[in-house]
Amino acid sequence: MPQHLKPEAPNALAAKTPAADIDGSLLALVTNWRLVVAELAERGIDLYAPEVLARPWPGIRAVIFSLIDSPTRLRAVLTRR
Numbered sequence: 001m002p003q004h005l006k007p008e009a010p011n012a013l014a015a016k017t018p019a020a021d022i023d024g025s026l027l028a029l030v031t032n033w034r035l036v037v038a039e040l041a042e043r044g045i046d047l048y049a050p051e052v053l054a055r056p057w058p059g060i061r062a063v064i065f066s067l068i069d070s071p072t073r074l075r076a077v078l079t080r081r
Contacts, residue, residue, distance in 0.1 A: 021079065022075065022079050022080070023079075024065070024068050024078065028078050035074050036064060036067065036074060038073075039067050039073060039074050040063065040064070040067070047060070
């Protein structure tokens with residue numbers, strides 16, 4: 001098979017797409033806190049509800065950081081161009 005017709009290795013494909021540079025710092029999250037609250041509310045989580053405030057922080061923090069790992073408005077705002 002001619003070289004130019006052979007499929008590329010998966011690692012070669014990943015190298016062609018640059019990883020997004022996302023500011024995941026706490027300062028960036030606090031600066032965009034209204035968006036964090038809105039994104040969580042759309043997922044049924046009211047951060048200011050007594051039952052949510054009573055939960056341990058690590059679980060809530062994991063949900064907040066999951067917004068950065070999924071295609072959300074928060075991720076779009078935190079992506080550096």
